[in-house]
Amino acid sequence: MSAGTPAARISQRISAIAESATLAVDAKAKALKAAGRPVIGFGAGEPDFPTPDYIVQAAIEAAGQPKYHRYSPASGLPELKKAIADKTLRDSGYKVDPAQVLVTNGGKQAVYNTFATLVDPGDEVIIPTPFWTTYPEAIRLAGGVPVEVFAGPEQGYLVTVEQLEAAVTDKTKILLFVSPSNPTGAVYSPEQVAEIGKWAAAKGLWVVTDEIYEHLTYDGVEFTSIATAAPELGDRVVILNGVAKTYAMTGWRVGWMIGPADVIKAATNLQSHATSNVSNIMQVAAAAALTGPLTAVDEMKVAFDRRRKAIVAGLNAIDGVECPTPTGAFYVYADVRGLLGKEFETANGPVRPTTSAELAALILDEVEVAVVPGEAFGPSGYVRLSYALGDEDLAEGVRRIQEFLGKAK
CATH class of the missing domain: 3.90.1150.10 (Aspartate Aminotransferase, domain 1)
Structure with a gap:
């Protein structure tokens, strides 16, 4: 200039x-x-x-405890990180250590943290389309290039391995995978999830999977976590989730990301400078949600x-x-x-x-x-x-x- x-x-x-x-x-x-x-x-x-009464009550009680009036670890309260690890094993059959969990200010911060941590300028991220509006913006903010792969109603809004294969280049680093889907409500079958996961593993890609709608399926359709269905991915998978949709807690702003220890440590460093810890009161409420009944x-x-x-x-x-x-x-x-x-x-x-x-x-x-x-x-x-x-x-x-x-x- x-x-x-x-x-x-x-x-x-x-x-x-x-x-x-x-x-x-x-x-x-x-x-x-x-x-x-x-x-x-x-x-x-x-x-x-x-929000269910028992969750609200947990927050009220936490607000009266001075220990929750102070700063807490940027990565999350230990009791919530353990509850997330236990819940992930219970619902997805995927075993993680609490050290592999970062609690975030809603699911959107988990999305931002993940792409900011994994993406370098010019890296391509394959996004099955239609997609949730925030994904491509978070990728671009990290300097990445979103690559859209469109699946219309003729194929149930579900992309195929053949479509994904056609989108791969030598710059592709990540496949974003979302099931159940926002905005379409489409859910991949266990067989489709496994096939896509194994394909990504064979290509050496990371998979970022958003599982926030895992409990909301109908007509006997099963939710399947790609982390469990494709163990070949090893430590190249990051799970995004939160309490907003399942427990009617959109305004409470608690989400999380789960991944390999080095990725979580790097994302925690980022969050320590961006927002530090999520509100302790909200974290206690989220722990009550995850450890309580699904009634x-x-x-x-x-x-x-x-x-x-x-x-x-x-x-x-x-x-x-x-x-x-x-x-x-x-x-x-x-x-x-x-x-x-x-x-x-x-x-x-x-x-x-x-x-x-x-x-x-x-x-x-x-x-x-x-x-x-x-x-x-x-x-x-x-x-x-x-x-x-x-x-x-x-x-x-x-x-x-x-x-x-x-x-x-």
């Missing part, structure tokens, strides 16, 4: 980050609601249930399953919409390509949306229902709706969408 040339106010690195589309949609819906508009939001992946989780799943069936049936009743039935998480990923280019009557005259982003904006403006367009997760032509909201809002929101989209010409 020459003398006298003003420096940019915002760094190029941060300027390049896209806002979280899901949070942006949710924020807009909540702002409209606060202004008195009857907006129904299908944007955020947030259970409408309260509340099972009750929430009954409601999620009911809503899943209702929203799939409601969307599939609309001409031009095809909505596969998800078997995991709490999202549907509807194919709306059949509606793009169609004409819709509005107060300002006829409109022909040509992208799912335009269609989502039209739905919000015309019938006050917020959905997230496919552009947030990959190619245009799709919309994601969360069915973690209440039954009445879900029914009313789907009714409004049906009424408006049903008038397409």
